[in-house]
Amino acid sequence: MTKRLCLGSARAVDLKKTLTGGQCFRFSEDNGVFCGVAMGVAVRIYAVDGELFLEGDSSENALARWRSYLDLDTDYDAIKNELIAQEPRLSTAAERCGSVRILRQEPWEALCCFVVSQNNNISRIRGIVERLCELCAIPARGGGYAFPPPEAVAALTTDQLKGIGCGYRAEYIIAVASAVCDGSLELARLGTAPVDEARKQLLSLHGVGPKVADCVLLFGLHRLDCFPVDVWIKRALEGEFKDTQLQHSPYAGVAQQYIFEYIREKTES
DNA sequence: GACCAGGTATTGC
DNA sequence: GCAATACATGGT
Secondary structure (H helix, E strand, O other): OOOEEEEEEHHHOOHHHHHHOOOOOOEEEEOOEEEEEEOOEEEEEEEEOOEEEEEOOOOOOHHHHHHHHOOOOOOHHHHHHHHHHHOHHHHHHHHHHOOOOOOOOOHHHHHHHHHHHOOOOHHHHHHHHHHHHHHHOOEOEOOOEOOOOHHHHHOOOHHHHHHOOOHHHHHHHHHHHHHHHOOOOOHHHHOOOOHHHHHHHHHOOOOOOHHHHHHHHHHHOOOOOOOOOOHHHHHHHHOOOOOOOHHHOOOHHHHHHHHHHHHHHHHOO
16 A cells, blocks of 8 residues: 655645646646656655645655645745736736646756757657656666666767657757766756856756756746746737736746746647 | 747858 | 757657
8 A cells, every 4th residue: 555645735736737737747647646757756646635645755755855846835826916916917827827836846857858848849858858768767766767867868879869859959968968967067056046147057058048048947946037938938928918027027937837838728729 | 741849059141 | 239040850
Protein backbone atom coordinates (compact mmCIF):
# COMPACT_ATOMS: atom_id res chain seq x y z
CA MET A 1 0.00 0.00 0.00
CA THR A 2 1.50 3.25 -1.10
CA LYS A 3 1.65 5.96 1.47
CA ARG A 4 0.09 9.22 0.43
CA LEU A 5 0.84 12.64 1.70
CA CYS A 6 -1.66 15.48 1.97
CA LEU A 7 -0.21 18.65 0.49
CA GLY A 8 -3.12 20.88 1.43
CA SER A 9 -6.28 22.15 -0.19
CA ALA A 10 -6.94 21.14 -3.78
CA ARG A 11 -8.42 24.56 -4.49
CA ALA A 12 -4.99 26.11 -4.15
CA VAL A 13 -3.68 24.86 -7.44
CA ASP A 14 -4.94 24.03 -10.92
CA LEU A 15 -2.89 20.89 -11.53
CA LYS A 16 -3.71 20.61 -15.19
CA LYS A 17 -2.70 24.12 -16.12
CA THR A 18 0.26 24.17 -13.77
CA LEU A 19 1.80 20.76 -14.47
CA THR A 20 0.86 20.16 -18.09
CA GLY A 21 0.55 23.71 -19.43
CA GLY A 22 4.13 24.08 -20.61
CA GLN A 23 6.05 25.26 -17.57
CA CYS A 24 7.53 21.82 -17.12
CA PHE A 25 7.46 18.94 -19.57
CA ARG A 26 7.56 15.76 -17.56
CA PHE A 27 4.06 15.48 -16.12
CA SER A 28 1.13 13.87 -17.83
CA GLU A 29 -2.46 13.46 -16.78
CA ASP A 30 -4.26 10.19 -16.49
CA ASN A 31 -7.84 10.56 -15.29
CA GLY A 32 -7.10 13.44 -12.98
CA VAL A 33 -3.90 11.87 -11.69
CA PHE A 34 -0.74 13.75 -12.63
CA CYS A 35 2.29 11.53 -12.97
CA GLY A 36 5.77 12.80 -13.51
CA VAL A 37 9.32 13.11 -12.34
CA ALA A 38 10.86 16.14 -10.70
CA MET A 39 13.90 16.54 -8.49
CA GLY A 40 14.78 12.95 -9.32
CA VAL A 41 11.61 11.49 -7.83
CA ALA A 42 8.68 9.93 -9.66
CA VAL A 43 5.40 10.97 -8.07
CA ARG A 44 1.65 10.98 -8.56
CA ILE A 45 -0.32 14.07 -7.60
CA TYR A 46 -4.10 14.24 -7.47
CA ALA A 47 -7.07 15.76 -5.71
CA VAL A 48 -9.67 13.86 -3.70
CA ASP A 49 -12.49 15.40 -1.67
CA GLY A 50 -11.03 18.85 -1.92
CA GLU A 51 -7.61 17.84 -0.77
CA LEU A 52 -4.36 17.53 -2.65
CA PHE A 53 -2.38 14.31 -2.36
CA LEU A 54 1.04 13.11 -3.34
CA GLU A 55 2.30 9.56 -3.71
CA GLY A 56 5.80 8.33 -4.38
CA ASP A 57 8.00 10.33 -2.06
CA SER A 58 8.30 8.84 1.41
CA SER A 59 11.37 10.80 2.39
CA GLU A 60 11.34 12.89 5.51
CA ASN A 61 11.10 16.32 3.95
CA ALA A 62 8.75 15.33 1.13
CA LEU A 63 5.98 17.60 2.33
CA ALA A 64 8.13 20.71 2.36
CA ARG A 65 9.82 19.79 -0.91
CA TRP A 66 6.64 19.29 -2.90
CA ARG A 67 4.79 22.19 -1.34
CA SER A 68 7.73 24.24 -2.48
CA TYR A 69 7.76 22.70 -5.97
CA LEU A 70 4.11 23.62 -6.42
CA ASP A 71 4.74 26.98 -4.73
CA LEU A 72 1.88 26.41 -2.31
CA ASP A 73 3.18 28.90 0.24
CA THR A 74 2.78 31.88 -2.04
CA ASP A 75 -0.46 33.86 -1.80
CA TYR A 76 -1.70 33.83 -5.38
CA ASP A 77 -5.04 35.37 -4.47
CA ALA A 78 -3.25 38.49 -3.36
CA ILE A 79 -1.16 38.51 -6.53
CA LYS A 80 -4.23 37.99 -8.68
CA ASN A 81 -6.07 40.87 -7.02
CA GLU A 82 -3.13 43.18 -7.39
CA LEU A 83 -2.78 42.32 -11.08
CA ILE A 84 -6.47 42.87 -11.74
CA ALA A 85 -6.35 46.19 -9.92
CA GLN A 86 -3.54 47.25 -12.20
CA GLU A 87 -5.10 45.87 -15.38
CA PRO A 88 -8.87 45.32 -15.35
CA ARG A 89 -8.71 43.61 -18.75
CA LEU A 90 -6.91 40.73 -17.01
CA SER A 91 -9.90 39.86 -14.84
CA THR A 92 -11.49 37.30 -17.16
CA ALA A 93 -8.24 35.41 -17.69
CA ALA A 94 -7.29 35.70 -14.03
CA GLU A 95 -10.61 34.36 -12.80
CA ARG A 96 -10.43 31.43 -15.18
CA CYS A 97 -6.75 30.68 -14.64
CA GLY A 98 -6.18 32.17 -11.20
CA SER A 99 -5.03 28.96 -9.58
CA VAL A 100 -2.17 28.44 -11.99
CA ARG A 101 1.01 28.56 -9.96
CA ILE A 102 4.57 29.14 -11.00
CA LEU A 103 6.48 25.95 -10.29
CA ARG A 104 9.83 25.99 -8.55
CA GLN A 105 11.65 23.77 -10.97
CA GLU A 106 15.31 22.96 -10.95
CA PRO A 107 17.10 25.71 -12.88
CA TRP A 108 19.13 23.37 -15.07
CA GLU A 109 16.09 21.39 -16.14
CA ALA A 110 14.26 24.60 -17.01
CA LEU A 111 17.22 25.91 -18.99
CA CYS A 112 17.63 22.72 -20.97
CA CYS A 113 13.93 22.24 -21.64
CA PHE A 114 13.35 25.80 -22.77
CA VAL A 115 16.26 25.60 -25.16
CA VAL A 116 14.42 22.63 -26.63
CA SER A 117 11.20 24.66 -26.66
CA GLN A 118 12.23 27.24 -29.22
CA ASN A 119 10.14 27.29 -32.38
CA ASN A 120 8.53 24.09 -31.17
CA ASN A 121 5.19 23.03 -29.73
CA ILE A 122 4.46 21.71 -26.27
CA SER A 123 3.59 18.13 -27.14
CA ARG A 124 6.69 17.78 -29.24
CA ILE A 125 8.86 19.34 -26.55
CA ARG A 126 7.52 16.79 -24.09
CA GLY A 127 8.47 13.95 -26.40
CA ILE A 128 12.00 15.21 -26.92
CA VAL A 129 12.52 15.79 -23.20
CA GLU A 130 11.24 12.31 -22.40
CA ARG A 131 13.57 10.74 -24.95
CA LEU A 132 16.46 12.78 -23.55
CA CYS A 133 15.80 11.29 -20.13
CA GLU A 134 15.62 7.79 -21.59
CA LEU A 135 18.81 8.34 -23.52
CA CYS A 136 20.77 9.29 -20.42
CA ALA A 137 18.97 6.59 -18.42
CA ILE A 138 19.61 7.95 -14.95
CA PRO A 139 17.12 6.19 -12.70
CA ALA A 140 14.66 8.26 -10.71
CA ARG A 141 13.57 7.27 -7.24
CA GLY A 142 10.32 5.41 -7.64
CA GLY A 143 10.83 4.40 -11.26
CA GLY A 144 11.44 6.03 -14.61
CA TYR A 145 14.30 8.35 -15.35
CA ALA A 146 15.53 11.51 -13.69
CA PHE A 147 16.18 14.59 -15.72
CA PRO A 148 19.84 14.17 -16.65
CA PRO A 149 22.35 16.51 -14.97
CA PRO A 150 24.40 18.84 -17.19
CA GLU A 151 27.37 16.48 -17.10
CA ALA A 152 25.30 13.69 -18.63
CA VAL A 153 23.91 15.95 -21.33
CA ALA A 154 27.29 17.48 -22.15
CA ALA A 155 28.63 13.97 -22.70
CA LEU A 156 26.12 13.30 -25.48
CA THR A 157 26.90 13.88 -29.14
CA THR A 158 24.90 16.16 -31.39
CA ASP A 159 24.04 13.09 -33.45
CA GLN A 160 22.48 11.43 -30.42
CA LEU A 161 20.45 14.55 -29.76
CA LYS A 162 19.36 14.82 -33.38
CA GLY A 163 18.38 11.18 -33.15
CA ILE A 164 15.77 11.98 -30.52
CA GLY A 165 14.30 14.83 -32.54
CA CYS A 166 16.18 17.90 -31.31
CA GLY A 167 16.98 19.01 -34.84
CA TYR A 168 19.09 22.14 -35.07
CA ARG A 169 18.77 22.68 -31.31
CA ALA A 170 21.20 19.84 -30.68
CA GLU A 171 24.25 22.08 -30.70
CA TYR A 172 22.51 24.62 -28.47
CA ILE A 173 21.81 21.91 -25.92
CA ILE A 174 25.43 20.80 -25.88
CA ALA A 175 26.50 24.43 -25.57
CA VAL A 176 24.37 25.22 -22.52
CA ALA A 177 25.23 21.93 -20.83
CA SER A 178 28.92 22.61 -21.37
CA ALA A 179 28.60 26.15 -20.05
CA VAL A 180 27.05 24.86 -16.84
CA CYS A 181 29.66 22.10 -16.52
CA ASP A 182 32.69 24.30 -17.04
CA GLY A 183 31.38 26.92 -14.65
CA SER A 184 31.02 29.72 -17.19
CA LEU A 185 27.34 29.83 -16.23
CA GLU A 186 26.66 29.66 -12.50
CA LEU A 187 22.97 28.89 -12.41
CA ALA A 188 22.78 28.84 -8.63
CA ARG A 189 24.10 32.38 -8.44
CA LEU A 190 21.52 33.66 -10.91
CA GLY A 191 18.78 33.09 -8.37
CA THR A 192 19.98 35.96 -6.22
CA ALA A 193 21.79 38.16 -8.73
CA PRO A 194 20.02 41.31 -9.95
CA VAL A 195 17.56 40.16 -12.57
CA ASP A 196 19.10 42.18 -15.39
CA GLU A 197 22.49 40.71 -14.60
CA ALA A 198 21.07 37.20 -14.51
CA ARG A 199 19.31 37.72 -17.85
CA LYS A 200 22.53 39.02 -19.39
CA GLN A 201 24.37 35.89 -18.27
CA LEU A 202 21.74 33.66 -19.83
CA LEU A 203 21.70 35.63 -23.07
CA SER A 204 25.41 35.06 -23.46
CA LEU A 205 24.74 31.37 -24.09
CA HIS A 206 24.59 30.09 -27.64
CA GLY A 207 20.97 29.18 -28.30
CA VAL A 208 19.47 31.34 -25.55
CA GLY A 209 17.60 34.46 -26.62
CA PRO A 210 15.22 36.79 -24.77
CA LYS A 211 12.29 34.37 -24.63
CA VAL A 212 14.22 31.38 -23.33
CA ALA A 213 16.15 33.56 -20.87
CA ASP A 214 12.91 34.90 -19.38
CA CYS A 215 11.44 31.39 -19.18
CA VAL A 216 14.46 30.20 -17.26
CA LEU A 217 14.26 33.19 -14.96
CA LEU A 218 10.55 32.72 -14.35
CA PHE A 219 10.15 28.95 -14.29
CA GLY A 220 13.61 27.91 -13.16
CA LEU A 221 14.64 30.71 -10.83
CA HIS A 222 11.19 31.88 -9.74
CA ARG A 223 11.77 35.44 -10.84
CA LEU A 224 8.10 36.43 -10.87
CA ASP A 225 8.84 39.80 -12.42
CA CYS A 226 9.91 38.21 -15.71
CA PHE A 227 7.51 38.17 -18.64
CA PRO A 228 8.43 35.73 -21.43
CA VAL A 229 6.98 36.77 -24.76
CA ASP A 230 6.23 33.89 -27.12
CA VAL A 231 4.01 33.87 -30.19
CA TRP A 232 0.81 33.56 -28.13
CA ILE A 233 1.71 36.39 -25.78
CA LYS A 234 2.82 38.55 -28.68
CA ARG A 235 -0.62 38.21 -30.25
CA ALA A 236 -2.28 39.10 -26.96
CA LEU A 237 -0.10 42.20 -26.64
CA GLU A 238 -1.11 43.28 -30.13
CA GLY A 239 -4.76 42.42 -29.53
CA GLU A 240 -6.85 42.46 -26.39
CA PHE A 241 -3.99 43.56 -24.15
CA LYS A 242 -2.69 46.30 -26.38
CA ASP A 243 -0.63 48.87 -24.48
CA THR A 244 -0.88 47.02 -21.18
CA GLN A 245 1.79 47.68 -18.59
CA LEU A 246 1.57 44.22 -17.01
CA GLN A 247 5.07 43.38 -18.24
CA HIS A 248 6.43 45.76 -15.64
CA SER A 249 4.56 44.42 -12.65
CA PRO A 250 6.56 42.68 -9.94
CA TYR A 251 4.22 39.75 -10.72
CA ALA A 252 4.44 40.07 -14.49
CA GLY A 253 5.24 36.37 -14.84
CA VAL A 254 2.03 35.37 -13.10
CA ALA A 255 0.03 37.65 -15.37
CA GLN A 256 1.82 36.11 -18.32
CA GLN A 257 0.69 32.64 -17.24
CA TYR A 258 -2.91 33.80 -16.84
CA ILE A 259 -2.86 35.20 -20.35
CA PHE A 260 -1.04 32.23 -21.84
CA GLU A 261 -3.38 29.65 -20.31
CA TYR A 262 -6.46 31.70 -21.08
CA ILE A 263 -5.64 32.13 -24.74
CA ARG A 264 -4.66 28.52 -25.21
CA GLU A 265 -7.83 27.39 -23.48
CA LYS A 266 -9.86 29.56 -25.84
CA THR A 267 -8.13 28.28 -28.96
CA GLU A 268 -8.13 24.65 -27.87
CA SER A 269 -9.97 22.55 -30.38
C1' DG B 1 2.14 21.16 -49.56
C1' DA B 2 1.92 25.17 -46.84
C1' DC B 3 1.70 26.68 -42.21
C1' DC B 4 2.61 26.54 -37.28
C1' DA B 5 4.90 25.73 -32.78
C1' DG B 6 6.55 28.74 -25.31
C1' DG B 7 12.82 31.49 -31.13
C1' DT B 8 17.62 32.24 -32.20
C1' DA B 9 21.70 33.19 -35.00
C1' DT B 10 23.28 35.15 -38.93
C1' DT B 11 23.41 38.33 -42.54
C1' DG B 12 22.74 42.56 -44.95
C1' DC B 13 21.42 47.27 -44.90
C1' DG C 1 20.17 49.50 -34.70
C1' DC C 2 16.31 46.72 -37.40
C1' DA C 3 14.20 43.47 -41.02
C1' DA C 4 14.68 39.21 -43.53
C1' DT C 5 15.92 34.37 -43.59
C1' DA C 6 17.45 29.58 -42.46
C1' DC C 7 16.90 26.23 -39.29
C1' DA C 8 14.63 20.33 -37.91
C1' DT C 9 10.58 18.12 -36.97
C1' DG C 10 5.86 16.44 -36.57
C1' DG C 11 1.07 17.74 -36.50
C1' DT C 12 -2.94 20.01 -38.91
